[in-house]
Amino acid sequence: MNLVAARHGENGKVVTRRVRDAFLDVEKDAERSLKLSKADYIEFEDSFLIVGDSALTMANLFKREVRRPLSRGVIAAGELDAQAVLKRLLHSLLSNGGEITEGDGEHCYYSVPAAPIDDPDQDIVYHTEVFRKILSELGYTPHPMNEAMAIIYSQCVAENFSGLAVSFGAGMCNIALAVQGIKGMEFAVARGGDWIDTHAAKATGKTASQMCALKERGVDLTKPQGREQEAIVLYIRALIRYCLENIAAQFKKAQNSITLPGPIPFVVSGGTSLATGFLSVFQEEFLAVSKRGFPIEISEIRAARDPMTAVAEGMLVLAEQEY
Numbered sequence: 068m069n070l071v072a073a074r075h076g077e078n079g080k081v082v083t084r085r086v087r088d089a090f091l092d093v094e095k096d097a098e099r100s101l102k103l104s105k106a107d108y109i110e111f112e113d114s115f116l117i118v119g120d121s122a123l124t125m126a127n128l129f130k131r132e133v134r135r136p137l138s139r140g141v142i143a144a145g146e147l148d149a150q151a152v153l154k155r156l157l158h159s160l161l162s163n164g165g166e167i168t169e170g171d172g173e174h175c176y177y178s179v180p181a182a183p184i185d186d187p188d189q190d191i192v193y194h195t196e197v198f199r200k201i202l203s204e205l206g207y208t209p210h211p212m213n214e215a216m217a218i219i220y221s222q223c224v225a226e227n228f229s230g231l232a233v234s235f236g237a238g239m240c241n242i243a244l245a246v247q248g249i250k251g252m253e254f255a256v257a258r259g260g261d262w263i264d265t266h267a268a269k270a271t272g273k274t275a276s277q278m279c280a281l282k283e284r285g286v287d288l289t290k291p292q293g294r295e296q297e298a299i300v301l302y303i304r305a306l307i308r309y310c311l312e313n314i315a316a317q318f319k320k321a322q323n324s325i326t327l328p329g330p331i332p333f334v335v336s337g338g339t340s341l342a343t344g345f346l347s348v349f350q351e352e353f354l355a356v357s358k359r360g361f362p363i364e365i366s367e368i369r370a371a372r373d374p375m376t377a378v379a380e381g382m383l384v385l386a387e388q389e390y
């Protein structure tokens with residue numbers, strides 16, 4: 068749902084930037100209105116494409132579904148304009164308002180999801196290579212890295228990079244377990260924020276874009292107001308339970324090859340986890356699953372310091388170590 072980048076600023080502090088992964092096509096005669104509204108758009112063949120946050124705003128205004136360069140966690144299948152829009156969004160995100168010249172060669176670590184265990188048809192290789200191609204064209208030296216491992220790099224420094232992390236993204240939920248920075252387990256499930264929006268929309272007669280906007284305006288998961296919010300809470304709980312049950316099942320399969328030295332922290336991150344009361348609901352669901360036996364000894368459950376930037380910050384930690 069969002070593209071986020073982290074780099075060091077002039078004062079040495081980490082600077083993050085975000086751009087919405089969204090676009091909406093409009094007729095060319097809308098150019099004057101777009102200029103007046105100061106929406107971010109690009110000219111593309113016989114139409115204009117509104118990109119970023121402006122696209123979601125316009126989609127909700129006209130009750131249309133926003134289009135996404137990334138869908139279900141990877142490059143959108145069959146979305147012919149995806150690569151062109153994605154290149155524009157990445158250029159805006161990484162250039163910091165300036166121009167990137169060909170061949171600068173700056174190292175850029177970018178996150179990729181693990182292969183989802185419940186959707187073997189998802190093409191992670193294509194997604195990884197398209198990003199590599201675009202970043203190379205923008206003048207960067209690209210390096211792919213697992214999304215959930217990046218959370219461990221940015222959030223588990225005190226534990227010497229040992230922990231269990233789950234990234235509740237829009238297209239997928241990514242999970243990784245590491246001991247002292249060494250990956251022990253990684254996988255994804257093909258459900259995320261989009262799955263919540265789509266199913267809550269079907270249950271309430273709304274569009275997925277409307278449910279997404281409602282969710283982002285703020286829903287207290289412990290005190291839902293109205294039918295739409297209750298549907299969102301129901302599907303968030305179902306998603307958490309689904310992730311926890313799959314984590315337990317996957318670790319049981321791999322535990323003969325992974326030896327944990329002791330309890331490890333469980334770090335929760337991703338845009339979906341920003342909802343008020345999410346950590347409380349997560350702990351409730353974890354307790355319910357644990358009663359049936361959770362095979363990993365957990366020292367604490369905590370939220371990432373900033374769930375929106377934790378992955379990008381972890382990529383920066385890794386880039387600093389390597390270069």
